[in-house]
Amino acid sequence: MKFIIKASIKIVLIVAVVLQLTACTDKPVNLSVARESVKEYYESGKFDEELAGVIREAKIKFESAEVKGNSVIIFDVDETALNNYELAEEMGFGYVYKMNKEWNSEMKAPAIEAVKDLYDYLLARGFKIIFLTGRNWPEYEVTYKNLKLEGYAQFDTLITQREDELKLNATEFKISKRIELTEKGYDIVGTVGDQWSDLEGPHHGIQVKIPNYLYQI
Numbered sequence: 027m028k029f030i031i032k033a034s035i036k037i038v039l040i041v042a043v044v045l046q047l048t049a050c051t052d053k054p055v056n057l058s059v060a061r062e063s064v065k066e067y068y069e070s071g072k073f074d075e076e077l078a079g080v081i082r083e084a085k086i087k088f089e090s091a092e093v094k095g096n097s098v099i100i101f102d103v104d105e106t107a108l109n110n111y112e113l114a115e116e117m118g119f120g121y122v123y124k125m126n127k128e129w130n131s132e133m134k135a136p137a138i139e140a141v142k143d144l145y146d147y148l149l150a151r152g153f154k155i156i157f158l159t160g161r162n163w164p165e166y167e168v169t170y171k172n173l174k175l176e177g178y179a180q181f182d183t184l185i186t187q188r189e190d191e192l193k194l195n196a197t198e199f200k201i202s203k204r205i206e207l208t209e210k211g212y213d214i215v216g217t218v219g220d221q222w223s224d225l226e227g228p229h230h231g232i233q234v235k236i237p238n239y240l241y242q243i
């Protein structure tokens with residue numbers, strides 16, 4: 027009798043789990059619930075905790091990397107060096123072109139402190155730094171100034187996307203620039219970015235993936 031009861035409980039549990047899994051795969055999470063859970067993750071300190079771990083691991087990897095005169099680390103800008111969370115929230119965690127352009131032109135984005143800390147560490151080790159962003163050429167100046175204002179005082183160059191490069195997707199654009207930089211004589215020791223399109227392809231060196239739950243490019 028005991029055995030039958032135990033077996034029945036097991037079957038009920040298995041059915042419950044299967045039903046739960048089916049429910050999970052069949053229906054998406056409601057958008058407002060997803061938005062709230064992302065907001066909570068960012069605002070409760072959990073995001074910062076995850077990021078701190080990423081930066082800790084990155085430093086360990088770079089610690090043993092050799093620094094030569096042409097050694098460079100490539101940093102992405104948005105959600106890597108600079109933090110647009112406030113804008114994301116204002117846009118209701120969607121995307122509004124006009125608001126984005128206004129925000130960029132006002133140079134409001136603060137540094138992501140943990141990433142800035144990695145930048146300082148790499149500079150102190152003697153690496154060159156290059157910023158490579160998918161922002162377009164008309165935003166070169168405001169981006170340059172925003173970086174400087176937020177303490178990214180020293181870098182070799184900032185690369186924005188030219189008009190003739192707009193046909194390239196994010197991954198193709200970043201790869202093409204890394205190839206150009208390598209041909210110019212740079213040795214890319216690492217890439218730091220919040221999107222896999224910042225990090226994939228040839229000449230990436232040590233990849234540092236900054237977490238981003240706001241959007242995917």
Ligand SMILES: [Mg+2]
Nearest residue numbers: 102104105220
């Ligand atoms: Mg980015």
